[in-house]
Amino acid sequence: MRAEVARLEQRIEQLDxxxxxxxxxxxxNRRGFLRQLEMRIDRADRYGDHSAVLFVDVDxxxxxxxxxxxxxxxxxxxxxxxxxxxxxRQSDCVARFxxxxxxxxxxxxxxxxxxxxxxxLVDRIAGxxxxxxxxxxxxxxxxxxxxxxxxxxxxxxxxxxxxxxxxEKAAA
Numbered sequence: 001m002r003a004e005v006a007r008l009e010q011r012i013e014q015l016d017x018x019x020x021x022x023x024x025x026x027x028x029n030r031r032g033f034l035r036q037l038e039m040r041i042d043r044a045d046r047y048g049d050h051s052a053v054l055f056v057d058v059d060x061x062x063x064x065x066x067x068x069x070x071x072x073x074x075x076x077x078x079x080x081x082x083x084x085x086x087x088x089r090q091s092d093c094v095a096r097f098x099x100x101x102x103x104x105x106x107x108x109x110x111x112x113x114x115x116x117x118x119x120x121l122v123d124r125i126a127g128x129x130x131x132x133x134x135x136x137x138x139x140x141x142x143x144x145x146x147x148x149x150x151x152x153x154x155x156x157x158x159x160x161x162x163x164x165x166x167x168e169k170a171a172a
Contacts, residue, residue, distance in 0.1 A: 022096040024074055025081035033095035033103050037154050040105055044148045051148045052114035054104040055161035056084065056121070057169070059140045061100040072132045076139060079130050087124050088117065103158070111147055118143040142168040 022029040028036065043049045058080055065073040077100065084094045084102055093105040104121075106114055125141045144165025146157050 025078050025096050027081055027085065028093060028095040030095065030097050033093060033097065033105065034154050036093045036105055037157065040107065041148055041152050041154065041157070044152070045150050048150070050108060050110045052106045052109045052111070053146045053148065053157050053161045054106065054114065054118050054121070055097075055144045055146070055158070055165045056102040056104065057142050057165050058100040058102075058125075059142065064137060068132055068135070068137070072137070075132055076130055076137070080125060080139065080141070083124050083128060084121060087121050103161070111145070114145045114147065118145055142172065144168055
């Protein structure tokens with residue numbers, strides 16, 4: 001009986017991993033990110049904690065896929081995921097939202113800190129060479145910022161960050 005319970009517990013853990021983590025990059029997926037965001041919103045409501053969401057769109061991934069194949073695009077996404085994770089604090093949540101989009105939940109960050117982090121990450125992505133099959137391929141990204149406000153809802157925060165990202169793309 002104990003062996004069966006242990007096997008079932010392990011299977012539940014595997015299913016949770018599949019449901020909340022991306023299959024390509026070692027990061028939470030959209031569902032895992034939304035779970036973290038919901039908890040952060042609750043903390044903002046309860047304690048007035050400042051937090052922000054960064055919405056990251058990797059530029060030119062379609063051209064990369066068309067020119068070098070999807071394996072190159074996948075490698076670029078893994079590369080960007082590593083840069084984002086290395087460029088944020090361990091307490092922050094970096095997630096692959098889908099396709100060429102990532103989201104970052106910055107704990108205890110106001111607008112100034114979020115803007116500084118976003119600028120640093122944009123520079124980090126643009127300033128780091130990505131090599132695939134002997135080719136140096138430039139990468140860039142646009143990042144939108146949304147501060148979490150008391151009474152917020154997950155989708156409202158994501159929508160604000162997404163709109164801000166498109167405004168950044170338009171301004172570039």
